[in-house]
Amino acid sequence: QQQVKQSPQSLIVQKGGISIINCAYENTAFDYFPWYQQFPGKGPALLIAIRPDVSEKKEGRFTISFNKSAKQFSLHIMDSQPGDSATYFCAASMGYGGATNKLIFGTGTLLAVQP
Amino acid sequence: GAVVSQHPSRVICKSGTSVKIECRSLDFQATTMFWYRQFPKQSLMLMATSNEGSKATYEQGVEKDKFLINHASLTLSTLTVTSAHPEDSSFYICSAPGGARYNEQFFGPGTRLTVL
Numbered sequence: 001q002q003q004v005k006q007s008p009q010s011l012i013v014q015k016g017g018i019s020i021i022n023c024a025y026e027n028t029a030f031d032y033f034p035w036y037q038q039f040p041g042k043g044p045a046l047l048i049a050i051r052p053d054v055s056e057k058k059e060g061r062f063t064i065s066f067n068k069s070a071k072q073f074s075l076h077i078m079d080s081q082p083g084d085s086a087t088y089f090c091a092a093s094m095g096y097g098g099a100t101n102k103l104i105f106g107t108g109t110l111l112a113v114q115p
Numbered sequence: 116g117a118v119v120s121q122h123p124s125r126v127i128c129k130s131g132t133s134v135k136i137e138c139r140s141l142d143f144q145a146t147t148m149f150w151y152r153q154f155p156k157q158s159l160m161l162m163a164t165s166n167e168g169s170k171a172t173y174e175q176g177v178e179k180d181k182f183l184i185n186h187a188s189l190t191l192s193t194l195t196v197t198s199a200h201p202e203d204s205s206f207y208i209c210s211a212p213g214g215a216r217y218n219e220q221f222f223g224p225g226t227r228l229t230v231l
Binding site for chain 2 (some may be wrong): 034036041042043044045046049089099102103104105106107108110
């Protein structure tokens with residue numbers, strides 16, 4: 001199965017709160033899991049990415065938690081700010097470092113951080 | 116990070132005309148580029164993989180005669196929407212793998228196509 005399931009579809013968080021977005025996959029051949037942030041009318045921008053050999057990766061306020069056995073991964077945004085309001089996409093691909101880098105995207109989560 | 120540009124950023128055309136969209140990798144070479152389309156409030160759908168010097172690989176359900184892809188150099192891929200119709204109106208985005216981590220995809224800013 002090539003699908004990546006993402007939830008929730010939309011999320012409202014108060015400023016300073018924690019935003020959590022979840023994704024699940026079926027294909028165990030996936031070995032690269034990035035998260036992208038997209039503002040209206042713009043292309044997606046890479047936020048943070050993880051490989052399945054680690055369970056967590058943190059960059060600033062953004063953390064990916066990865067559960068290989070459950071085939072799930074999630075994005076946590078700490079101290080959420082109004083500027084974080086955007087659509088977030090998880091993705092997966094296989095063949096890390098190889099020629100096949102097709103990204104399979106989740107359905108997206110529209111995050112609104114209220115001041 | 117690596118930069119990918121697209122031109123034009125926005126185009127409006129009449130039904131039946133053809134539209135060409137350019138995707139350029141500005142500071143790196145890309146033997147492979149990807150083309151996506153995105154409808155409002157939806158996810159990115161991969162249309163095709165553009166391969167420098169060879170034919171593009173199209174995803175299932177994408178008409179290759181409708182969406183012509185040419186990857187003539189290591190920094191340029193073009194997508195031509197032929198005989199465009201209103202249902203082709205969408206946001207078209209390209210990406211290219213590059214940088215120190217080969218799997219990292221850099222996305223262009225997108226092209227908004229409106230077919231009247």
